Amino acid sequence: MFRFLCLLLSLTAPLLSAAQPTFVANYDESKVGSYPLPDPLMPPNGARITSAKAWEASRGYWLNQFAAHVYGQTPTRPVRLRFQPGEVVPSALGGKATRKQVAIYFADYPALPPINVLIYVPNNARKAAPAFLNLNFCGNHCISTEADLPLSDRWVASTADNHRATEKSRGAQARRWPLDTIVARGYAIVTAYYGDIEPDHPAGWKTGIRSVLGDTTRTDNWGAIGAWAWGMSRILDYLQTDPTIDAKRVIAMGHSRIGKAALWAAAQDKRFVAAISNEAGEGGASLARRTYGETVGRLNYAFPHWFARQYRSYNENVPALPVDQHILLSLIATRPLYVASAEEDRWSDPRGEFLSAKATEPVYGLYRKTGLGPAEYPAVNTSVGKNVRYHVRTGPHDVQPFDWWQYLNFADALVK
Ligand code: GCU
Numbered sequence: 001m002f003r004f005l006c007l008l009l010s011l012t013a014p015l016l017s018a019a020q021p022t023f024v025a026n027y028d029e030s031k032v033g034s035y036p037l038p039d040p041l042m043p044p045n046g047a048r049i050t051s052a053k054a055w056e057a058s059r060g061y062w063l064n065q066f067a068a069h070v071y072g073q074t075p076t077r078p079v080r081l082r083f084q085p086g087e088v089v090p091s092a093l094g095g096k097a098t099r100k101q102v103a104i105y106f107a108d109y110p111a112l113p114p115i116n117v118l119i120y121v122p123n124n125a126r127k128a129a130p131a132f133l134n135l136n137f138c139g140n141h142c143i144s145t146e147a148d149l150p151l152s153d154r155w156v157a158s159t160a161d162n163h164r165a166t167e168k169s170r171g172a173q174a175r176r177w178p179l180d181t182i183v184a185r186g187y188a189i190v191t192a193y194y195g196d197i198e199p200d201h202p203a204g205w206k207t208g209i210r211s212v213l214g215d216t217t218r219t220d221n222w223g224a225i226g227a228w229a230w231g232m233s234r235i236l237d238y239l240q241t242d243p244t245i246d247a248k249r250v251i252a253m254g255h256s257r258i259g260k261a262a263l264w265a266a267a268q269d270k271r272f273v274a275a276i277s278n279e280a281g282e283g284g285a286s287l288a289r290r291t292y293g294e295t296v297g298r299l300n301y302a303f304p305h306w307f308a309r310q311y312r313s314y315n316e317n318v319p320a321l322p323v324d325q326h327i328l329l330s331l332i333a334t335r336p337l338y339v340a341s342a343e344e345d346r347w348s349d350p351r352g353e354f355l356s357a358k359a360t361e362p363v364y365g366l367y368r369k370t371g372l373g374p375a376e377y378p379a380v381n382t383s384v385g386k387n388v389r390y391h392v393r394t395g396p397h398d399v400q401p402f403d404w405w406q407y408l409n410f411a412d413a414l415v416k
Pocket of ligand 1: 255257279280281282294299302347
């Protein structure tokens with residue numbers, strides 16, 4: 001769907017703005033050229049980082065570089081949350097899970113809608129369950145075919161019913177959410193509609209958290225990706241109060257734009273035990289300096305609300321960007337990280353995602369941890385690496401059973 005919208009946008013872009021040149025993505029590896037990457041161990045004006053301790057001390061510097069130049073500043077003001085328990089279904093998924101709904105309200109901003117969190121906890125868990133936290137694209141009702149889940153009442157991308165969810169979208173993305181398998185493997189799955197935090201369109205901020213937090217006059221004001229990442233941390237705040245969830249073992253995960261948010265969330269919030277990036281692409285896992293597939297300029301043009309305005313100043317001059325995405329991935333060290341690509345998803349630059357994951361090795365090395373390992377781009381459908389893992393699956397931009405299978409194995413290694 002998003003791919004389709006993108007295609008549509010690329011076709012109509014010249015009509016929308018006379019100033020915008022038609023964008024032709026480069027898919028020729030020989031045209032990528034050389035692109036020296038900023039060295040995570042060499043912050044400008046600082047001494048070379050040679051220890052884990054020194055890296056920890058430089059984390060704030062690098063996080064601030066991403067805030068200043070890419071995602072915008074995440075407000076640090078504490079926000080009072082009110083957790084309102086909703087319906088509990090003890091025998092969901094044929095008795096295998098307890099399904100819970102919790103609404104997260106913002107006590108200081110009563111006009112703001114809540115984040116409606118949906119949780120499935122395995123019924124056979126003997127102790128608090130480790131969890132995947134993954135925002136969804138079209139409302140909680142999209143991820144499951146269960147008829148009794150309420151339809152989201154928020155703005156949704158589909159124009160079918162004037163941006164309101166309809167029964168038609170129930171279970172529309174269930175294929176990407178193998179709930180039975182996840183709970184059978186002993187994991188809880190926690191989700192919320194990303195549009196609860198901010199509807200995904202340029203004016204969406206007016207009805208989301210960015211309407212009350214941040215400073216729109218600043219070029220480093222946070223963008224929607226920053227808001228979605230922030231929302232993930234607020235959901236984790238709730239999970240820390242839920243005795244059925246092992247809040248020390250919550251994995252931040254996301255697909256595509258939500259993958260970008262999950263990476264930014266995990267980089268900033270060390271409470272996430274690990275991170276999974278499913279085809280997060282440009283502005284997520286892949287290297288901006290590689291001119292392959294989507295580019296910074298194209299990203300900012302098509303999605304002007306996702307990033308800080310400052311990011312646009314690199315549209316035509318990516319080498320001037322003080323960071324690249326391997327440093328974002330490095331900020332997840334020393335925690336486990338999984339970066340996944342899909343072969344046909346050239347727009348996300350699979351090789352750029354691999355090289356970005358590979359370039360975290362010096363930082364993982366400071367902790368005496370093996371990062372990705374293999375120097376060569378792996379064969380399709382082969383998971384490689386150690387504390388940093390990678391695969392490129394056959395097929396299109398998507399979340400498929402093969403991906404989940406790897407993520408569950410990755411999580412197993414983490415919880416045992
Ligand atoms: C578009 C966008 C990508 C994004 C993707 C998605 O294709 O250009 O950057 O990752 O949408 O979120 O599906």
